[in-house]
Amino acid sequence: MTTAIDMFAGMGGFSTGARAAGVQVLWAANHWPEAVKWHAANHPHTEHACQDLHQARWEQVPAHDLLLASPCCQGHSPARGKANGNPQHDASRSTAWAVVSALEYHKPQAAVVENVEEFTNWALYPAWVSAVQALGYQVAPHVVDCADLGVPQHRVRLFIVLTRSKAPLMLQLPQERHVPAASFLDFDAGRWSPIEKPGRAQATLDRVRNGRQRFGDRFIMPYYGKGSGTTGRDINRPIGTITTLDRWALVDGDHMRMLSASEALAAMSFSANTLRPDNHRLTMHMAGNAVPPLAGQRVIEAVLKAA
Structure with a gap:
């Protein structure tokens, strides 16, 4: 059986996808104790480490065939607005160098590194690629909309495939039918409030009015942020990106509510029996940071098939 380790494992999307692809995840690490706690709950047979991977003792990490890594994306993500790319995020961006250290010590046959596509705009990205190549790896970046892999969410992410091969391994990824948001939304659950109530922002009321004109009584819309503009989204298409x-x-007639944590996890393609915190904010944070398990599974399957 193919074995793997999962660096920056978070809630375990990559590990869950790997397991679904028939890969045994031997070891997983994250610097955040809460993430390690829930990753361990869902992956009890995996060895866990809670540590800053800059200080990892790679000789204590099991040998493996496949390295999976999702280095911190906050320093690259456009969601950071004006702070994106600023020196204040140098520490988070530098987490990518831990991948190089792990590759140097263990020399697995392949690795998959997931991040936002702006990772390639990092000033040190060419140096990072050169370091990986110096270790004998070919570098094959893939920009993927996870909706194309069957995740019910438009989420564009970068999957960099690193292989000890003669040429970069460009994957033949499946083109799945898009899964609508309606597949996981529960209009009979949750805490709804009247749309017309004191204190409701005019921008929200405008979005509701515009959304009704386009989509009828039931639709999704951004309550915070600017995604989907001022019109909302049809529930018969994938939802937009789940953030932290x-x-x-959700709008239903004259009432509305925020997306629940359970719906956010489903939008990420986590199964309904995934163990998670009771705390809504904590779960949303973990979900927004995760690799969608189904996307991870499809990418890993393509790597194994092509290897």
Whole structure:
């Protein structure tokens, strides 16, 4: 059986996808104790480490065939607005160098590194690629909309495939039918409030009015942020990107509510039996940071098939 380790494992999307692809995840690490706690709950047979991977003792990490890594994306993500790319995020961006250290010590046959596509705009990205190549790896970046892999969410992410091969391994990824947001939304659950109530922002009321004109009584819309503009989204298409904070609201007639944590996890393609915190904000944070398990599974399957 193919074995793997999962660096920056978070809630375990990559590990869950790997397991679904028939890969045994031997070891997983994250610097955040809460993430390690829930990753361990869902992956009890995996060895866990809670540490800053800059200080990892790679000789204590099991040998493996496949390295999976999702280095911190906050320093690259456009969600950071004007702070994106600023020196204040140098520490988070530098987490990518831990991948190089792990590759140097263990020399697995392949690795898959996931991040936002702006990772390639990092000033040190060419140096990072050169370091990986110096270790004998070919570098094949893939920009993927996870909706194309069957995740019910438009989420554009970068999957960099690193292989000890003669040429870069460009994957033949499946083109799945898009899964609508309606597949996981529950209009009979949750805490709804009247749309017309004191204190409701005029911008929200405008979005509701515009959304009704386009989509009828039931639709999704951004409550915070600017995704989907001022019109909302049809529930018969994938939802927009799930972030680490509450963003999406459901409208049903004259009432509305925020997306629940369970719905956010489903939008990420986590199964309904995934163990998670009771705390809504904590779960949303973990979900927004995760690799969608189904996307991870499809990418890993393509790597194994092509290897």
